[in-house]
Amino acid sequence: xxxxxxxxxxxxxxxxxxxxxxxxxxxxxxxxxxxxxxxxxxxxxxxxxxxxxxxxxxxxxxxxxxxxxxxxxxxxxxxxxxxxxxxxxxxxxxxxxxxxxxxxxxxxxxxxxxxxxxxxxxxxxxxxxxxxxxxxxxxxxxxxxxxxxxxxxxxxxxxxxxxxxxxxxxxxxxxxxxxxxxxxxxxxxxxxxxxxxxxxxxxxxxxxxxxxxxxxxxxxxxxxxxxxxxxxxxxxxxxxxxxxxxxxxxxx
Amino acid sequence: xxxxxxxxxxxxxxxxxxxxxxxxxxxxxxxxxxxxxxxxxxxxxxxxxxxxxxxxxxxxxxxxxxxxxxxxxxxxxxxxxxxxxxxxxxxxxxxxxxxxxxxxxxxxxxxxxxxxxxxxxxxxxxxxxxxxxxxxxxxxxxxxxxxxxxxxxxxxxxxxxxxxxxxxxxxxxxxxxxxxxxxxxxxxxxxxxxxxxxxxxxxxxxxxxxxxxxxxxxxxxxxxxxxxxxxxxxxxxxxxxxxxxxxxxxxxxxxxxxxxxxxxxxxxxxxxxxxxxxxxxxxxxxxxxxxxxxxxxxxxxxxxxxxxxxxxxxxxxxxxxxxxxxxxxxxxxxxxxxxxxxxxxxxxxxxxxxxxxxxxxxxxxxxxxxxxxxxxxxxxxxxxxxxxxxxxxxxxxxxxxxxxxxxxxxxxxxxxxxxxxxxxxxxxxxxxxxxxxxxxxxxxxxxxxxxxxxxxxxxxxxxxxxxxxxxxxxxxxxxxxxxxxxxxxxxxxxxxxxxxxxxxxxxxxxxxxxxxxxxxxxxxxxxxxxxxxxxxxxxxxxxxxxxxxxxxxxxxxxxxxxxxxxxxxxxxxxxxxxxxxxxxxxxxxxxxxxxxxxxxxxxxxxx
Numbered sequence: 001x002x003x004x005x006x007x008x009x010x011x012x013x014x015x016x017x018x019x020x021x022x023x024x025x026x027x028x029x030x031x032x033x034x035x036x037x038x039x040x041x042x043x044x045x046x047x048x049x050x051x052x053x054x055x056x057x058x059x060x061x062x063x064x065x066x067x068x069x070x071x072x073x074x075x076x077x078x079x080x081x082x083x084x085x086x087x088x089x090x091x092x093x094x095x096x097x098x099x100x101x102x103x104x105x106x107x108x109x110x111x112x113x114x115x116x117x118x119x120x121x122x123x124x125x126x127x128x129x130x131x132x133x134x135x136x137x138x139x140x141x142x143x144x145x146x147x148x149x150x151x152x153x154x155x156x157x158x159x160x161x162x163x164x165x166x167x168x169x170x171x172x173x174x175x176x177x178x179x180x181x182x183x184x185x186x187x188x189x190x191x192x193x194x195x196x197x198x199x200x201x202x203x204x205x206x207x208x209x210x211x212x213x214x215x216x217x218x219x220x221x222x223x224x225x226x227x228x229x230x231x232x233x234x235x236x237x238x239x240x241x242x243x244x245x246x247x248x249x250x251x252x
Numbered sequence: 253x254x255x256x257x258x259x260x261x262x263x264x265x266x267x268x269x270x271x272x273x274x275x276x277x278x279x280x281x282x283x284x285x286x287x288x289x290x291x292x293x294x295x296x297x298x299x300x301x302x303x304x305x306x307x308x309x310x311x312x313x314x315x316x317x318x319x320x321x322x323x324x325x326x327x328x329x330x331x332x333x334x335x336x337x338x339x340x341x342x343x344x345x346x347x348x349x350x351x352x353x354x355x356x357x358x359x360x361x362x363x364x365x366x367x368x369x370x371x372x373x374x375x376x377x378x379x380x381x382x383x384x385x386x387x388x389x390x391x392x393x394x395x396x397x398x399x400x401x402x403x404x405x406x407x408x409x410x411x412x413x414x415x416x417x418x419x420x421x422x423x424x425x426x427x428x429x430x431x432x433x434x435x436x437x438x439x440x441x442x443x444x445x446x447x448x449x450x451x452x453x454x455x456x457x458x459x460x461x462x463x464x465x466x467x468x469x470x471x472x473x474x475x476x477x478x479x480x481x482x483x484x485x486x487x488x489x490x491x492x493x494x495x496x497x498x499x500x501x502x503x504x505x506x507x508x509x510x511x512x513x514x515x516x517x518x519x520x521x522x523x524x525x526x527x528x529x530x531x532x533x534x535x536x537x538x539x540x541x542x543x544x545x546x547x548x549x550x551x552x553x554x555x556x557x558x559x560x561x562x563x564x565x566x567x568x569x570x571x572x573x574x575x576x577x578x579x580x581x582x583x584x585x586x587x588x589x590x591x592x593x594x595x596x597x598x599x600x601x602x603x604x605x606x607x608x609x610x611x612x613x614x615x616x617x618x619x620x621x622x623x624x625x626x627x628x629x630x631x632x633x634x635x636x637x638x639x640x641x642x643x644x645x646x647x648x649x650x651x652x653x654x655x656x657x658x659x660x661x662x663x664x665x666x667x668x669x670x671x672x673x674x675x676x677x678x679x680x681x682x683x684x685x686x687x688x689x690x691x692x693x694x695x696x697x698x699x700x701x702x703x704x705x706x707x708x709x710x711x712x713x714x715x716x717x718x719x720x721x722x723x724x725x726x727x728x729x730x731x732x733x734x735x736x737x738x739x740x741x742x743x744x745x746x747x748x749x750x751x752x753x754x755x756x757x758x759x760x761x762x763x764x765x766x767x768x769x770x771x772x773x774x775x776x777x778x779x780x781x782x783x784x785x786x787x788x789x790x791x792x793x794x795x796x797x798x799x800x801x802x803x804x805x806x807x808x809x810x811x812x813x814x815x816x817x818x819x820x821x822x823x824x825x826x827x828x829x830x831x832x833x834x835x836x837x838x839x840x841x842x843x844x845x846x847x848x849x850x851x852x853x854x855x856x857x858x859x
Contacts, residue, residue: 001717005640008724012652016732023736028761030672030739031754041668048666052659059655062630067648072570072637079830079837080635084575084628092627093578097620103666104616108609110668115605134431134524176523177425178535180600180675184741184754189671193535193602194424195518211754215675215743217418219425219432219524220344223746 002071132179180216294373380469412436471822483559498545557694574631642716646697653689678738709790729768
């Protein structure tokens, strides 16, 4: 039976790699990236996937091989009576330590771009204020004067429009519980926290309609807290703002 | 030692042991219910946690049902449980299901089965003590679980139902009563329940630390302790330092809910059309306090299993553990680093993004001691004579699965990648590889391994292997696939994710996962049958059925009160398999060395 069990452990690296090999072609992979910064994240994902994949295959294959080779019913050799190896310990401590440190440092620029280098600090005005509320996304555009909190603000719900190829600065808030502003196609995710206004910035490079997902449990209706992201040309966007403002004024 | 042990009877070699007459001689209550014997308490923990394992598993299967076939009538039990909805799971019940699944599995199964069941049963036996240092405290640590059991069970029947804010209980959803049905009363019971679990754990950990430091048999110096004991010791230290923070946080949330103290609630909130009170607090404060405990708790939930797996692997590889001291140091390293990585749960929380960078570095580094452990396990089986027994198969699959769970952690530690996979099924896959493929498989291995010591009978090997095979296949079918869901961005905790265009195509894969999960659940019936049958009809075993070295195998199976018939004296470490000093392939810790061999000559560990 030792042979059988060894082979069972061999299926781990085979199926493990096989599934990741098969998935992208079968349509199971990261959703299409339409952001300017997203390729950095996707690149880091692939980088870590390959690196961990190699370690995964190497260790699981070793495990299989040792089980196969040293099966008590087949192995006539005496055991290797040893309590360890100082040299090996040093090697397999220093090598992974260096690799892990490298992986960590390698991430830092991408992280800084997305979460630290806030364009708002360099004077980019807020494009839209997004406020999570059970179970909808309330949107407020600054209107013609470019300032929030003035009479020409444009209010809207769940239907987020942004212009293409422009840096967007969102001010993210919540009026009740935690929510999470998740745009899968833009590789954007940020919790909306009651009591905080958190800046989120990104640039979309393609027009179209995409999902806005709430990714932090916010109550029984969490699953239906669905918004829509419409990326449109500058002109369409301006027109949409005007139509929406007009509709809002008409109901006053 | 002047420990008073209820109902203790004298035995040879008893050392300075207080002899008290039993309160009720041979009474059923004092022997099996309010017992002070660490073995009985351990077995009480074992039975209780296994029963809760069933509950937690059924809750998980209900979650899986909804994700595969949302809003469809649940077969068999649907009409009974959800008659108001005509047999389908309601969205608010769905949030309760995953909240209670995680709460039950973490606080009622994994933590108490490792520390409570195995810690209690094994610590005195493996260090050669006749009981714990504080038997009464030990008994109380079990009975303090019962108010918690009661609170959690009762919470399903109060207005609004059980807690539904996730096992992480993030305010303001959890702290404001109007935020969710489960936050009306269920959350209060959840908090009270957890406070009791905390008290129980604290009593246990104080006891374990004292026992391990004070009550080791002559010759059992620290570096002759089995890895299980090292792991239990480090775990107890982790518990003792991390738990007070959680307890404080739990009380603060309780006060927020009942007295409107507003520790975690900012001013000016209106939740579900009800004012959340004066506020003045910080939502993120809870997350910091909670994870300051709950990240170390992840290690509380794996280190003891790592220890048990090390012992099992060395025994069935018939070879000394590779790198004993590096193993001890890496457990200690994990524990130390475990206190400075909690922020990696909060990369997307709105916490200072610079902190994200430092937590990323510390989190990456904690992968290092885990990697060292994996290499040493591989080193242990290299060049051995491997016996594929059921406990060994589970221990080996611990290693194989822990590799996956460890490596997938690197994705989430990388902050930019975490932006995409945070709160997706990628993390669900990760934690289940660590806690199910890792800990639960380690626990199964431990049960098959120590069952003969606990009950004096063997479990059936054939059915044990069938159980292993099916669990292994279905476990991987269930959880490995979830990595792919995570790559698709599939979020956690959604009752119906398929109305998003982005996730529509993932339903088929979810159906496959649910079928595997049902298979995995069914496979546990084999374990249950084997366990119960073997309790009564398993073949009787001698003291040392596996030819293992550590002290518990020198005691009778099951050990009587006071454990050992003679005072064990320890001559060496527990991993002397295949030693050239003796002819047999094992060399018990208590066996005196042959003539002319210096009993104090230490065998090189890791040099």
